[in-house]
Amino acid sequence: MCLWNRVRTYLFLPFGTTLVRQPHYAGGRCADKLEEYTAVLGNRASLDSIAGTYNGVLPPNVETTLTLNADGTYLLIRTFFKEKQKEQEKLRGTFQVLDGNILMLVHPSSGNNIFYKVRDANHIVLIDSFGNEPQNVDKKNYTLKIKK
Secondary structure (H helix, E strand, O other), X not given: OOOOOOOOEEEEOHHHOEEXXXXXXXXXXXXXXXXXXXXXXXXXXXXXXXXXEEEEEEOOOEEEEEEEXXXXXXXXXXXXXXXXXXXXXXXXXXXXXXXXOEXXXXXXXXXXXXXXXEEEOOEEEEEOOOOOOOOOOOHHHHEEEEOO
16 A cells, blocks of 8 residues: 655756656555656746836735846835835845746845746736745736736
């Protein structure tokens, strides 16, 4: 009886390559020692294809403008509206493309990372650090659209 979970494990490597660990089952029995790593070459987003300025209003009422440059740098401007006052925060840093379509914005002074998923050529969606997208109902509220 195999007690090993049939779960794929993802390993993110630089340059947009992802290796996937897939369990093998030999003759109906679990072969724990056997592992297969395959490269996932799905939807790839190049730095040139995602470069541009994206904007929108993310919850809770935060006006957001994200400029992605083809050299791998970004500028994130968030404007918070609190009791008839406006506070603006500017973050600069570098970003990486993970798994072909996940953007990881690295803020060097704080070390905090912000993650977005490239939905298509015109939209990116704010996701959590585990890669989970918002629920379908809320997805449009967490989407930034490219400014043409």
